[in-house]
Amino acid sequence: RIRRRTVRCRHDIETLSHNFLSIFESLVPAEEEKAKQKQLLLSLQNLVNKEWPNAKMYLYGSCANSFGVSKSDIDVCLAIDDHDSSKSDILLKLAEILESGNLQNVQALTRARVPIVKLMDPVTGLSCDICVNNLLAVVNTKLLKDYAQIDERLRQLTFIVKHWARSRRVNETYQGTLSSYAYVLMCIHFLQLRRPAILPCLQAMDATYNVTVDNTQCTFFDKVERLSGFGARNKETIARLVWAFFHYWAYQHDYTNDVISVRTGSIISKQEKDWTRRIGNDRHLICIEDPFDTSHDLGRVVDKFSIKILREEFERAADILQFDPNPSVTLFEPY
Numbered sequence: 001r002i003r004r005r006t007v008r009c010r011h012d013i014e015t016l017s018h019n020f021l022s023i024f025e026s027l028v029p030a031e032e033e034k035a036k037q038k039q040l041l042l043s044l045q046n047l048v049n050k051e052w053p054n055a056k057m058y059l060y061g062s063c064a065n066s067f068g069v070s071k072s073d074i075d076v077c078l079a080i081d082d083h084d085s086s087k088s089d090i091l092l093k094l095a096e097i098l099e100s101g102n103l104q105n106v107q108a109l110t111r112a113r114v115p116i117v118k119l120m121d122p123v124t125g126l127s128c129d130i131c132v133n134n135l136l137a138v139v140n141t142k143l144l145k146d147y148a149q150i151d152e153r154l155r156q157l158t159f160i161v162k163h164w165a166r167s168r169r170v171n172e173t174y175q176g177t178l179s180s181y182a183y184v185l186m187c188i189h190f191l192q193l194r195r196p197a198i199l200p201c202l203q204a205m206d207a208t209y210n211v212t213v214d215n216t217q218c219t220f221f222d223k224v225e226r227l228s229g230f231g232a233r234n235k236e237t238i239a240r241l242v243w244a245f246f247h248y249w250a251y252q253h254d255y256t257n258d259v260i261s262v263r264t265g266s267i268i269s270k271q272e273k274d275w276t277r278r279i280g281n282d283r284h285l286i287c288i289e290d291p292f293d294t295s296h297d298l299g300r301v302v303d304k305f306s307i308k309i310l311r312e313e314f315e316r317a318a319d320i321l322q323f324d325p326n327p328s329v330t331l332f333e334p335y
């Protein structure tokens with residue numbers, strides 16, 4: 001198949017920034033929503049501590065990484081030292097505690113890939129998933145949040161990309177497309193590689209944050225307030241970045257050889273990771289290295305059917321941004 005290359009960006013691209021920023025603003029959750037989330041976390045923490053005084057609850061995922069749109073469910077992680085009980089037993093006990101604490105629709109899903117308890121809180125109206133001891137997710141949540149504070153264009157770009165992915169139904173891991181987490185990593189990586197760079201590589205800098213979870217050492221520079229202004233030498237607008245992001249994934253990324261790596265702030269090769277052939281269900285058709293669990297390819301959910309859908313959607317988006325008279329509408333047309 002011959003790939004078309006659209007090298008030069010359309011001349012009126014900058015007129016789109018205004019529209020993209022309005023879309024971004026309309027998706028950002030209001031402050032009172034954040035307050036409700038904190039309130040729910042506190043009441044859950046109090047309930048749980050009656051049974052397990054040393055247990056802690058952490059918010060993770062999009063409600064804590066600053067890439068959450070309004071009205072999302074919240075993700076909570078219960079951190080508990082209990083070597084005598086299995087995860088299922090802990091989840092069943094947790095469900096019992098929550099049920100007696102007046103939370104609604106409490107359900108323990110002990111056989112899911114990530115076992116959780118689901119619930120609805122009638123006081124705040126929020127729904128919530130609670131997992132047990134998934135601390136790597138708490139740490140990668142902090143990494144994403146720290147990146148978001150360095151340059152505002154990261155959140156703007158990611159909200160647009162997530163909104164596109166949801167509208168076009170390519171944000172469904174059970175259908176073989178990518179998780180929100182994968183899209184955030186794609187955006188961070190993309191901004192690390194702009195010239196001049198818009199984002200640094202926090203894991204390549206002197207570590208100011210250092211934790212070991214599940215035998216994985218997680219270290220990075222987290223004094224991000226010292227990095228404000230890092231990307232200022234790069235003057236690219238949000239419209240140009242959205243265009244370039246889709247252009248990259250449609251026409252420039254080398255799907256045969258490349259792995260994107262936020263950990264190193266560079267492209268690394270499939271060869272060096274030994275991600276060149278299918279192993280079990282891991283096909284490595286689009287490779288996104290997890291920043292901490294480096295054996296984990298976030299693209300592993302993608303199969304030979306969904307890779308085609310995904311790439312066609314990247315091309316559709318790139319072509320709309322290049323040629324469509326009204327890209328900020330057409331881009332998000334429901335699939």
Ligand code: ATP
Nearest residue numbers: 060061062063068069072075137140141179180181
């Ligand atoms: P959404 O707005 O779609 O809810 P989200 O940021 O909560 O977005 P999810 O894909 O629901 O994203 O994942 C929640 C969190 O779980 C992520 O932020 C990440 O910390 C962790 N996570 C999700 N998928 C993976 C994965 N495959 N490997 C490691 N951590 C993951």
Ligand code: MG
Nearest residue numbers: 061062073075
């Ligand atoms: Mg979530």
